[in-house]
Amino acid sequence: MRDRPVFVRAATGILVLVVVAVAASPWIAPSSPAEQDLAARLLPPGSAHWLGTDHLGRDTLSRLLDGGRFSLVIASLATLLTGVIGTGIGVLSARRRGWLDEVLTRTNDVLLALPEMVVALFLVAVLGPGFLSLVLALTVTGWTPFARLARALAYDVSARGFVESARVLGCSTTFIVFRHILPHLAGPLLGQAALRFGQFLITVGALSYLGLGVQPPQSDWGSMLAAAQPYAARAPVGILAPGLVVFTVALCVTFLGQRLARMSSTRMVLNPASSGAVADA
Numbered sequence: 001m002r003d004r005p006v007f008v009r010a011a012t013g014i015l016v017l018v019v020v021a022v023a024a025s026p027w028i029a030p031s032s033p034a035e036q037d038l039a040a041r042l043l044p045p046g047s048a049h050w051l052g053t054d055h056l057g058r059d060t061l062s063r064l065l066d067g068g069r070f071s072l073v074i075a076s077l078a079t080l081l082t083g084v085i086g087t088g089i090g091v092l093s094a095r096r097r098g099w100l101d102e103v104l105t106r107t108n109d110v111l112l113a114l115p116e117m118v119v120a121l122f123l124v125a126v127l128g129p130g131f132l133s134l135v136l137a138l139t140v141t142g143w144t145p146f147a148r149l150a151r152a153l154a155y156d157v158s159a160r161g162f163v164e165s166a167r168v169l170g171c172s173t174t175f176i177v178f179r180h181i182l183p184h185l186a187g188p189l190l191g192q193a194a195l196r197f198g199q200f201l202i203t204v205g206a207l208s209y210l211g212l213g214v215q216p217p218q219s220d221w222g223s224m225l226a227a228a229q230p231y232a233a234r235a236p237v238g239i240l241a242p243g244l245v246v247f248t249v250a251l252c253v254t255f256l257g258q259r260l261a262r263m264s265s266t267r268m269v270l271n272p273a274s275s276g277a278v279a280d281a
Contacts, residue, residue: 086146
């Protein structure tokens with residue numbers, strides 16, 4: 001890890017800083033994110049309000065920290081669910097093959113062809129805005145990239161000698177999957193998860209911007225953008241702050257995901273039988 005480029009460290013540091021700040025927002029926020037002061041509306045950044053105030057006199061920094069909890073939790077939960085579902089379907093498809101593989105693959109292809117944002121908009125509009133609606137909207141089609149990647153990798157790993165040796169030795173399918181296949185999939189799938197997290201974060205922000213995410217008096221980065229837009233000329237920080245945070249976090253996570261995916265691909269090419277696990281069978 002000593003030869004990591006400076007920009008990798010910078011991206012990691014930014015993400016850690018954002019996550020820690022958002023997690024600690026109840027203790028470090030300058031004021032309550034819902035506290036209104038109409039006499040102090042649309043103030044510029046200053047000692048009392050580091051990022052100024054919004055159109056209702058609420059502290060922008062406090063709302064930025066509080067809103068990050070909603071955005072990051074939704075994106076993280078959606079990434080976890082889609083990763084588990086997609087990996088399970090992909091590995092099952094590669095191991096069972098036959099008609100089940102065909103059905104799962106064709107279903108995956110159909111869902112991949114659907115625009116994720118349109119599907120998410122439809123589901124949230126039908127179910128109503130809210131936490132669970134957003135998670136479901138992101139999960140319905142979000143698992144498909146994981147399934148495709150997991151299936152391709154599982155096919156490749158299953159054809160290697162140590163997997164066949166474990167099967168000949170009488171190891172169960174469950175043991176082979178968890179001991180010999182999934183460890184080889186972990187790196188690429190983690191890279192995919194990081195990429196998907198950035199996409200989910202932007203999608204959550206877009207849905208909240210359209211009024212289909214968190215509802216007042218709660219806040220998140222997308223709803224802050226929508227609320228600050230009419231006052232952009234008078235108080236530009238109100239729209240710049242959440243926009244820059246969404247952009248920066250999504251960029252850092254996506255970059256680290258691409259980096260991790262490249263490292264995993266290189267490792268699999270250079271050391272294709274790294275788990276060599278027949279002895280452990």
